[in-house]
Amino acid sequence: MNYKTDIGYRKEILTRLLSNIISYENEIVKALQEDFSKPAFESVVTETSYVISDLKYTIKNLSRWAKPKKVFPFVLNIPSSDTIYKEPYGKVLVIAPWNYPFQLALCPVIAAVAAGNQVVLKPSELTPKTAEIIETILSKTFPTNHVEVVQGGVEITSRLLEQRWDYIFFTGSVAVGKIIAKAAAKNLTPVTLELGGKNPCIVDETANLRLAAKRIVWGKFINAGQTCIAPDYILVHKNSKSYFIQFLKEEITKAYGENPELSPDFARIINTKNWSRLVEMIEDTKVLFGGKYTSETHYISPTLIEENNLDSLIMQDEIFGPLLPILTYEEETEIDSIISKYEKPLALYIFSERRSFCNKIIATHSFGGGCINDTMIHFSNKQLPFGGVGNSGIGAYHGKLSFDVFSHHKGVVKKATWIDLPLRYAPYKDKLASVKKILNWL
Ligand code: NAD
Numbered sequence: 306m307n308y309k310t311d312i313g314y315r316k317e318i319l320t321r322l323l324s325n326i327i328s329y330e331n332e333i334v335k336a337l338q339e340d341f342s343k344p345a346f347e348s349v350v351t352e353t354s355y356v357i358s359d360l361k362y363t364i365k366n367l368s369r370w371a372k373p374k375k376v377f378p379f380v381l382n383i384p385s386s387d388t389i390y391k392e393p394y395g396k397v398l399v400i401a402p403w404n405y406p407f408q409l410a411l412c413p414v415i416a417a418v419a420a421g422n423q424v425v426l427k428p429s430e431l432t433p434k435t436a437e438i439i440e441t442i443l444s445k446t447f448p449t450n451h452v453e454v455v456q457g458g459v460e461i462t463s464r465l466l467e468q469r470w471d472y473i474f475f476t477g478s479v480a481v482g483k484i485i486a487k488a489a490a491k492n493l494t495p496v497t498l499e500l501g502g503k504n505p506c507i508v509d510e511t512a513n514l515r516l517a518a519k520r521i522v523w524g525k526f527i528n529a530g531q532t533c534i535a536p537d538y539i540l541v542h543k544n545s546k547s548y549f550i551q552f553l554k555e556e557i558t559k560a561y562g563e564n565p566e567l568s569p570d571f572a573r574i575i576n577t578k579n580w581s582r583l584v585e586m587i588e589d590t591k592v593l594f595g596g597k598y599t600s601e602t603h604y605i606s607p608t609l610i611e612e613n614n615l616d617s618l619i620m621q622d623e624i625f626g627p628l629l630p631i632l633t634y635e636e637e638t639e640i641d642s643i644i645s646k647y648e649k650p651l652a653l654y655i656f657s658e659r660r661s662f663c664n665k666i667i668a669t670h671s672f673g674g675g676c677i678n679d680t681m682i683h684f685s686n687k688q689l690p691f692g693g694v695g696n697s698g699i700g701a702y703h704g705k706l707s708f709d710v711f712s713h714h715k716g717v718v719k720k721a722t723w724i725d726l727p728l729r730y731a732p733y734k735d736k737l738a739s740v741k742k743i744l745n746w747l
Contacts, residue, residue, distance in 0.1 A: 393421030524680025
């Protein structure tokens with residue numbers, strides 16, 4: 306079967322992948338638990354179910370997406386028939402991170418296969434159990450000359466990057482994103498870079514503070530804060546600050562109990578390096594709530610931090626852990642100057658009942674995507690593009706866009722032969738005036 310040209314075969318093999326993922330679901334959840342104590346609920350909602358839904362949606366819509374699309378011809382070319390053909394790029398490299406190690410590896414692979422590409426996937430070495438189960442599932446589903454999994458860390462990835470690829474899809478940090486872009490540039494390989502950043506979360510005076518606190522606690526502490534679109538820091542109006550902090554504390558306790566270390570619903574930090582980085586931030590700052598940690602298990606409790614110093618350690622880079630700095634503002638101009646100090650973020654959140662304020666923030670600041678009165682849920686809508694801008698990434702995917710990312714769109718004009726208007730051909734002589742008239746009229 307030819308996966309490059311046969312849409313029926315692509316659907317068939319993706320259906321096989323779907324049934325293999327469903328039959329391995331328990332093992333996937335177990336692997337995520339072993340890798341970083343990811344709670345089963347979070348594994349199902351943010352990893353397996355997400356991928357299953359993505360696969361079903363892709364299989365259902367694939368024939369329509371792949372179909373050549375007729376477009377209206379340019380007037381001067383009439384009579385002609387103009388068509389956009391979707392062509393697979395060829396050999397695609399997908400490099401995945403560890404924080405949603407199943408979903409962020411599988412979704413790009415599904416889209417690349419749907420679009421007819423050959424794929425090599427390099428999962429994260431920091432979640433070895435999940436990487437192993439991914440390899441088992443993919444090798445059971447695909448011949449290796451169609452989809453292959455290559456395991457390893459920096460050395461292996463560097464070697465993969467020396468090869469020539471037709472497309473590279475990378476999800477990970479800004480620093481490694483730059484390495485990928487540089488390697489891709491050697492062969493002018495197109496890239497998607499899904500990166501990170503410092504995501505602001507604004508809570509204005511009119512916000513429903515109780516609900517804001519609940520939704521922010523959910524978005525910040527799911528996966529122990531190790532989410533690229535988690536709110537990184539809060540900007541709260543000074544009049545709302547004390548109630549809001551009280552509500553945050555209550556919501557953390559409601560979600561994870563008096564001692565979150567005992568909660569089965571709170572994940573651990575991925576490794577000692579990241580754990581130490583976060584502990585250093587806690588020790589550098591004023592803790593309002595939480596601030597507990599245990600080295601053996603890489604535990605860090607949900608922590609609230611009072612911060613108004615942009616030079617502090619925690620306000621330098623993406624936090625990527627369960628620490629939430631709370632900054633206070635009085636004038637709206639302060640919001641703008643704080644956000645503008647950082648690179649364009651992957652996400653931005655606004656909690657407010659004032660439409661004009663929300664519109665102003667959206668119009669003023671450039672960011673990947675976001676929500677008004679919620680956090681992170683923009684990720685779940687297949688109709689919305691997901692991706693960063695500036696330092697938070699290049700390109701976007703999800704839904705049909707994922708298929709388009711892995712397809713070259715080839716525009717072809719089929720010109721009629723039964724008539725041939727003479728206007729464009731030399732000798733031009735006195736044709737210029739007529740051509741100008743027509744072009745001005747268009
Ligand atoms: P990372 O950049 O350290 O690693 C990502 C991948 O790159 C891994 O597979 C790793 O093996 C490989 N890699 C690491 N160093 C490399 C090097 N020097 N050369 C070549 N390859 C290398 O990222 P991570 O720690 O796995 O993930 C966390 C980061 O990813 C955060 O910054 C987060 O914001 C970002 N992220 C972004 C998204 C998104 O959708 N935009 C999603 C998840 C995570």
